[in-house]
Amino acid sequence: MSAFADIPFEKYHGTGNDFLVIDAETYVPDRRGLAARECNREAGVGADGVLYLALEDQYSPPRVIMTLVQPDGGTAPMCGNGARVAGQWAMERTGSDEVMIDTQSGTRHASREGDRIAVEMGVPTFQPRGIPATADGPLLETEIAGLEVSVVNTGVPHAVAFVENVPDEFVDTDALEAGVDRLDAVDLDAVAKPVRHADIFPLGTNVVLASPNDQGGFDQRTFERGVEGETDACGTGAVAIAAVARRLGMAESDEPVPISPIGGDLEITFDGERATLIGPVVHEFDGTVKSTHFSFEP
Numbered sequence: 001m002s003a004f005a006d007i008p009f010e011k012y013h014g015t016g017n018d019f020l021v022i023d024a025e026t027y028v029p030d031r032r033g034l035a036a037r038e039c040n041r042e043a044g045v046g047a048d049g050v051l052y053l054a055l056e057d058q059y060s061p062p063r064v065i066m067t068l069v070q071p072d073g074g075t076a077p078m079c080g081n082g083a084r085v086a087g088q089w090a091m092e093r094t095g096s097d098e099v100m101i102d103t104q105s106g107t108r109h110a111s112r113e114g115d116r117i118a119v120e121m122g123v124p125t126f127q128p129r130g131i132p133a134t135a136d137g138p139l140l141e142t143e144i145a146g147l148e149v150s151v152v153n154t155g156v157p158h159a160v161a162f163v164e165n166v167p168d169e170f171v172d173t174d175a176l177e178a179g180v181d182r183l184d185a186v187d188l189d190a191v192a193k194p195v196r197h198a199d200i201f202p203l204g205t206n207v208v209l210a211s212p213n214d215q216g217g218f219d220q221r222t223f224e225r226g227v228e229g230e231t232d233a234c235g236t237g238a239v240a241i242a243a244v245a246r247r248l249g250m251a252e253s254d255e256p257v258p259i260s261p262i263g264g265d266l267e268i269t270f271d272g273e274r275a276t277l278i279g280p281v282v283h284e285f286d287g288t289v290k291s292t293h294f295s296f297e298p
């Protein structure tokens with residue numbers, strides 16, 4: 001018999017979007033409680049979510065079933081950076097340079113591309129039913145809760161705003177005068193929360209700010225649903241920026257789109273409408289956390 005068993009985890013990040021990875025075979029009696037406690041950056045290890053990964057290495061290529069539990073205790077149907085982490089994790093275990101990742105929003109192919117991991121992300125949808133959003137047609141350059149956004153689902157919903165359209169009341173003008181970039185001067189919490197919770201989105205949305213940069217791509221900031229705050233990167237959000245930029249004629253349709261979140265550099269490529277997310281993954285350290293429930297072992 002043991003109380004509060006030790007649960008092994010591995011800590012990874014993809015361009016700063018960080019996760020505790022727990023083998024799904026490990027008995028975790030309270031996944032919701034563990035995520036709430038251990039994602040907290042003061043009281044716990046600190047992370048943007050907990051990835052439960054189940055490896056099925058009898059297949060070729062190997063498969064991994066991915067479940068993301070977010071700090072609010074809920075699960076998300078997809079996570080682009082989490083899928084890149086899942087790909088790296090499964091490749092480390094199997095020696096394979098490609099794996100299939102089963103997510104709640106579909107099966108995704110991941111491969112090693114030099115020192116980066118690429119995940120095929122499917123076709124972004126602008127149709128309201130697929131967002132989901134209560135609207136008669138695609139929401140493009142539409143004002144929602146005081147912000148002009150274009151809305152797309154890239155596995156999860158994203159409302160994408162270009163920084164020049166953020167109202168001045170949300171921008172720190174002193175910071176601008178001191179030379180801070182407009183994207184960095186935005187009060188993201190203040191501008192994003194009303195959109196994140198707007199009635200038009202029955203399941204809520206993530207909110208992404210994009211700013212054209214010198215590399216022919218976009219700098220990114222993201223307010224994430226489930227984290228309920230800003231993260232250093234968001235893979236589905238990066239794909240959302242690229243998809244919206246192509247749709248609005250702000251990016252070449254045949255060229256890779258470089259996206260730079262706070263935590264590093266990502267690249268989005270398209271095969272027709274099908275997007276692929278490419279970027280680095282880092283295995284940071286390993287450890288154990290306590291289970292949140294008293295547990296009995298035989």
Ligand SMILES: N[C@@H](CCC[C@H](N)C(=O)O)C(=O)O
Pocket residue numbers: 017070076078079080081082156157206224225226227231233234235236237
């Ligand atoms: N960080 C993720 C997205 C995770 C899900 C999101 N917070 C949601 O609830 O929709 C990514 O890299 O895509």
